[in-house]
Amino acid sequence: MPSSVIHTYVYFPQTEILRITYQSGAVYDYLELPEDVFERFRTVQSKGRFLNYVIKKKFSCCKIK
Template structure:
């Protein structure tokens, strides 16, 4: 999963939280992300582009770190 923006990610299906760990070290939780959106995110080649065009505009988020 090489990405110039995203270092890693974790999905918590019980709470529908997608946690993104950025290359910068910042950590954000994206809230109420359905499993089907996560599966699409997981399967795309450009995770940064998907995050910017699909997840960021539709889902609330909070900075964790």
């Protein structure tokens, strides 16, 4: 399902980084994100809500672009 917030995302299991490209064009890496959390994110209907209420509250991030 398309997201009004997230344009694309990719997960790097070897480094536990979730890279999210927002609709605005901003790119953030969410660090030390376990694969099971990514799998939950991948399957939820509202990725934006999951991002705000689970990922942003528990995992640090860095702006890439």
